[in-house]
Amino acid sequence: MDQVDQYICSQRERYERELADLLRIASVSADSAFAPHVREAAQFVFDKVQKSGLETELVETDTNPLIIGQWLHADDAPTVLIYGHYDVQPPDPLELWTTPPFEPSVRDGNIYARGATDDKGQMMTHLQAVEAWLHVEERLPVNVKVIIEGEEEVGSAAITDYLATNANRLAADYIVVSDNSMWGPDRPAITYGIRGIIPFEVIARGPNKDLHSGVFGGSVTNPANALVSMMASLVNSQGRIQLPGFYDDVVPLTDEERRAYASLGFDEAGYQAQVGVKELFGESGYSTLERRWARPTCDINGLSGGYQGEGPKTVIASEARAKVTFRLVPNQSPEKIAAAFEKHVKAHCPPGINLEILFYEGGEALLVPSDSRGIQAARRALEAIFEVEPVLIREGGSIPIFNDFVKHLGAECLLIGFGLPDDNTHSPNEKMCLKDYHRGIRSSARLLEELAKP
Amino acid sequence: MDQVDQYICSQRERYERELADLLRIASVSADSAFAPHVREAAQFVFDKVQKSGLETELVETDTNPLIIGQWLHADDAPTVLIYGHYDVQPPDPLELWTTPPFEPSVRDGNIYARGATDDKGQMMTHLQAVEAWLHVEERLPVNVKVIIEGEEEVGSAAITDYLATNANRLAADYIVVSDNSMWGPDRPAITYGIRGIIPFEVIARGPNKDLHSGVFGGSVTNPANALVSMMASLVNSQGRIQLPGFYDDVVPLTDEERRAYASLGFDEAGYQAQVGVKELFGESGYSTLERRWARPTCDINGLSGGYQGEGPKTVIASEARAKVTFRLVPNQSPEKIAAAFEKHVKAHCPPGINLEILFYEGGEALLVPSDSRGIQAARRALEAIFEVEPVLIREGGSIPIFNDFVKHLGAECLLIGFGLPDDNTHSPNEKMCLKDYHRGIRSSARLLEELAKP
Structure with missing residues (x-):
C-alpha cells in the first residue's frame, strides 16, 4: 500500500x-x-x-x-x-x-x-x-x-x-x-x-371552461381556491405535516446523531446568507441540519392556474394544478405515504371539484x-x-x-x-x-x- | 307617442x-x-x-x-x-x-x-x-x-x-x-x-434563487407553501370570507328581494349543466342567484410559481404569485377591504417570506x-x-x-x-x-x- x-x-x-x-x-x-x-x-x-x-x-x-x-x-x-x-x-x-x-x-x-x-x-x-x-x-x-x-x-x-x-x-x-x-x-x-422522495401532482378541475368571476363568482367552487385549501392543509404553521400517520414510521434521530450534528459547527448565518432569506424556518424542535438531513418535508414545487400575465383578470379558471414532493426519512414507505396523501387530499377537497392525483415514482x-x-x-x-x-x-x-x-x-x-x-x-x-x-x-x-x- | x-x-x-x-x-x-x-x-x-x-x-x-x-x-x-x-x-x-x-x-x-x-x-x-x-x-x-x-x-x-x-x-x-x-x-x-370589485396580486418571495428541494427542503419557508397557506386563509369551508370586518358594511338582502329572486324560477340544474360542474357551491345560507348577485366573493384568478412543465421537479422556487379579486356588494368600500386584505395577509405570512402586495384599482x-x-x-x-x-x-x-x-x-x-x-x-x-x-x-x-x- x-x-x-x-x-x-x-x-x-x-x-x-x-x-x-x-x-x-x-x-x-x-x-x-x-x-x-x-x-x-x-x-x-x-x-x-x-x-x-x-x-x-x-x-x-x-x-x-x-x-x-x-x-x-x-x-x-x-x-x-x-x-x-x-x-x-x-x-x-x-x-x-x-x-x-x-x-x-x-x-x-x-x-x-x-x-x-x-x-x-x-x-x-x-x-x-x-x-x-x-x-x-x-x-x-x-x-x-x-x-x-x-x-x-x-x-x-x-x-x-x-x-x-x-x-x-x-x-x-x-x-x-x-x-x-x-x-x-x-x-x-x-x-x-x-432522504427518500415521493412526488405527486394534484389537478383540481371545476367548470368545463374558464368563467367570468363577476358573473359566476360565488356560485361554483373556484379550482384555484380549492387547490390552495387542499395544499395548505398539508403542513401546519409549526412545519408539521398533517397527513394522518405520516410520522408513524419515522426513525427518530438518536441522541448521538443530534450531538454529532450539533458539534459540526454548522454556520447558520452563512447558510442563511447563501440562500438569501431573512429568516430560516422549519419543523419546530429541530436544527437546520436535522431538518435538511433527517426530517421529512413537504414542498410545493409548482403551482399553476388561471391568468399569469400582467395585471388583474376576472377569471375563474377551469383547473388549477400543484406539484408536490415529500422527502422521506428512513423507514417511511413511499407507498404508505402515497395512500395517506391521496386520502388526505380527497378528504380536504371542496364540493364541486373533480380531483385528479398523479402519482410519480418515489424512492425510500x-x-x-x-x-x-x-x-x-x-x-x-x-x-x-x-x-x-x-x-x-x-x-x-x-x-x-x-x-x-x-x-x-x-x-x-x-x-x-x-x-x-x-x-x-x-x-x-x-x-x-x-x-x-x-x-x-x-x-x-x-x-x-x-x-x-x- | x-x-x-x-x-x-x-x-x-x-x-x-x-x-x-x-x-x-x-x-x-x-x-x-x-x-x-x-x-x-x-x-x-x-x-x-x-x-x-x-x-x-x-x-x-x-x-x-x-x-x-x-x-x-x-x-x-x-x-x-x-x-x-x-x-x-x-x-x-x-x-x-x-x-x-x-x-x-x-x-x-x-x-x-x-x-x-x-x-x-x-x-x-x-x-x-x-x-x-x-x-x-x-x-x-x-x-x-x-x-x-x-x-x-x-x-x-x-x-x-x-x-x-x-x-x-x-x-x-x-x-x-x-x-x-x-x-x-x-x-x-x-x-x-x-357588484363592485377590488383586485390584488400577492407575491411571496423567499430564497434569492430557486433551490433544490432535497438539499434545502425543510430549512427555509417555501414561497409556494407560504402562498397557499395565505390564500387558503381568505375563505373558510362554508364559503365565508375571513378578513376581519369584511361583512360589517354589507347591505343585507331584503326579504322582498329574496322572495323576488326565489320567484324567478332560476333553473339551477340548467345552470349547473351550463358551467359543467358536478355540484354548485357557495356561501352557506344563500341561493345561487343571491350568491351571484348580492353576496361578496373572493376568487383566486391566477396562481403561478415553480415548475409548470410535465412530470415532477425537485425545486423550491424563489417566488410564487397569486392574483385575487373580491367582488363587493353595496356599501362595501374597496379602500377598507384593501386595508383589511393587507392586514390579514401580512398576519398570515409565514416567517422568512418577503411579501409584496400589488393593489389594483377597484370600484364600488x-x-x-x-x-x-x-x-x-x-x-x-x-x-x-x-x-x-x-x-x-x-x-x-x-x-x-x-x-x-x-x-x-x-x-x-x-x-x-x-x-x-x-x-x-x-x-x-x-x-x-x-x-x-x-x-x-x-x-x-x-x-x-x-x-x-x-
Whole structure:
C-alpha cells in the first residue's frame, strides 16, 4: 500500500493532464447536439478502464453507452462496485464563465470546467486508484467492478434498465460513489443517510371552461381556491405535516446523531446568507441540519392556474394544478405515504371539484448503520489520507440510482464526496480543488485495502 | 307617442338594414390592424346621431374617438344620457363561426355577427328611438345626451378621462345603458344592482434563487407553501370570507328581494349543466342567484410559481404569485377591504417570506333603489311594449364605467338589456334576436316619455 501511495503521489501531473483531457470533451447529455461528444467521453472512459487492467466492455443501450469493467481475482475478499458518470450538465449561461466551460483552466489550485466535480473529477479518483494498484502491485486487495453511465443528468434510464436485468453481473458487497461534497475544506465526510422522495401532482378541475368571476363568482367552487385549501392543509404553521400517520414510521434521530450534528459547527448565518432569506424556518424542535438531513418535508414545487400575465383578470379558471414532493426519512414507505396523501387530499377537497392525483415514482430513504464494516473502512481510509477524522453526514436530496442499487444488488452504499460545497455544481464556473482530487485518489486506493480487512 | 310607436313599427326593414351596415364594419378595438374600421364605425355612429337631429361632435382622443350628441330643448324635463360603444371583441376563433363574423346573416329571427348584441344592436335601439321621436314629433320628451365610445372592450381609457374633465357637459339625471341581457326570452329585466370589485396580486418571495428541494427542503419557508397557506386563509369551508370586518358594511338582502329572486324560477340544474360542474357551491345560507348577485366573493384568478412543465421537479422556487379579486356588494368600500386584505395577509405570512402586495384599482358596487323614479319609468316602458312585467335583477360582474358615471355625474343608472343570455357575447356566432331589437327601439322611445313624467 505504501508503494501504491508513493506511486500515486508521483503521478500528479499525469492525473491532472488526464482529467483535463476528459473535461475537454463536452459530454452534455441533455442536448442531442452534443451526442458525438457524449460518445467520445464514453470511449475515453472505456480506454481508461481497459488500460487500468480491468476486463472492460462498452455496453450499447437505447441511449448512451455504459462502461462496465471488472477484476475478480481477489479470492475470498469482498467485491466493490464503483459507480460514476461521464455526462455533464449543459454549460449555459456561457457568459457567466470566467474561462470557457470545456477549456479546463487551473486557478488558485482549482480546475475549472463543466463536469470538474460532477462527476468527472470525482469519478476519476477511483479509476486512477484502481490503475495505481494494478500498476504497482499487479493485483487489487478486493474484487472490483466498475459501472460508469452517460446519462445521470437526464434520468439514468439505461443503467436503471441494466440493473434490473443484470443484477448478477453487478453483484457486490459495497458500492462506492463519489458524486457529492466533503463537509468543508480539509474535512472529509461520509454520507451515511439520504432522504427518500415521493412526488405527486394534484389537478383540481371545476367548470368545463374558464368563467367570468363577476358573473359566476360565488356560485361554483373556484379550482384555484380549492387547490390552495387542499395544499395548505398539508403542513401546519409549526412545519408539521398533517397527513394522518405520516410520522408513524419515522426513525427518530438518536441522541448521538443530534450531538454529532450539533458539534459540526454548522454556520447558520452563512447558510442563511447563501440562500438569501431573512429568516430560516422549519419543523419546530429541530436544527437546520436535522431538518435538511433527517426530517421529512413537504414542498410545493409548482403551482399553476388561471391568468399569469400582467395585471388583474376576472377569471375563474377551469383547473388549477400543484406539484408536490415529500422527502422521506428512513423507514417511511413511499407507498404508505402515497395512500395517506391521496386520502388526505380527497378528504380536504371542496364540493364541486373533480380531483385528479398523479402519482410519480418515489424512492425510500437510505441509512447505513454508522458502525457497518463499510463505514468503518471508509473512516480509516479517509483519516489516513486527510489526517483528520471524517465526519458522518446525511444528505437531504435523494439519489434514485441508489435505491436501484440497494433493491437489485442488496449492497451497502458508501457515498464519499471529494467535492466542496462551493464547487458550483450545475452552475457556471464549476470547479474541483486539485488537492482534493489527489487526496481522493489516495483515499480510494486506501479504501480498497481497508475494505479487504475482515 | 302612439305615432312614434307606429312610425317605429313601420321602419323595421330600414332598422335591420342599418344595423347590418354597422355590423359589417370590423371595429375590433383590441387589434391595431383594425384601426381603419374602428374609425369607420365612429363615423357611422357620428352620421347616425347627427341625422337623428342632435348636435353632434366627434371628439378626438389619444385613442379612439368619442361621439357626443345632445338635444337640450325640453325645458324643465329631466336629462337622459345614453351610453353605448361601437367597438367589438376580436372575432377569433374564426373557424367556429357558421357565417363570417363581419357578414351579418339572419337565421331563425336572429342576426348573427360580431357585435350584434355587444353592443351595436343594443346601442342602436336608443339611437333609432331618438331619431323616431325627432322625426315624428320634432321634439324629445326629455333632454337627451348621447356618448358612444370606441374602446369599451379594451378598458374605456378615453371616456374615463373625458368624464373626469367634462362632467358638466355630460351632466344628466339618468344614464341609460343597454349592454347586457334580459332575464330570458320575452322577459325583459331591469338591472338595479351590480357588484363592485377590488383586485390584488400577492407575491411571496423567499430564497434569492430557486433551490433544490432535497438539499434545502425543510430549512427555509417555501414561497409556494407560504402562498397557499395565505390564500387558503381568505375563505373558510362554508364559503365565508375571513378578513376581519369584511361583512360589517354589507347591505343585507331584503326579504322582498329574496322572495323576488326565489320567484324567478332560476333553473339551477340548467345552470349547473351550463358551467359543467358536478355540484354548485357557495356561501352557506344563500341561493345561487343571491350568491351571484348580492353576496361578496373572493376568487383566486391566477396562481403561478415553480415548475409548470410535465412530470415532477425537485425545486423550491424563489417566488410564487397569486392574483385575487373580491367582488363587493353595496356599501362595501374597496379602500377598507384593501386595508383589511393587507392586514390579514401580512398576519398570515409565514416567517422568512418577503411579501409584496400589488393593489389594483377597484370600484364600488351600485344599487339603485327599486322605487326610484327611473326604475319606475323603466318598468312602465318595458311592460307597455313587452306586455309582461319586467323583472328586477342584479348583475354579478362589475361595470367600471358606471362607477365613473356615478362619481362624476351623480346620475341614476338604468341598465336595461335587450340581449339574451345565449347571445354568445365575446364568443363565435354572436347574435341578437331581431324581435328584441325592435322591441328595444320601441321600449327606448317609450322610456324617454316615461322619464318625462313627474
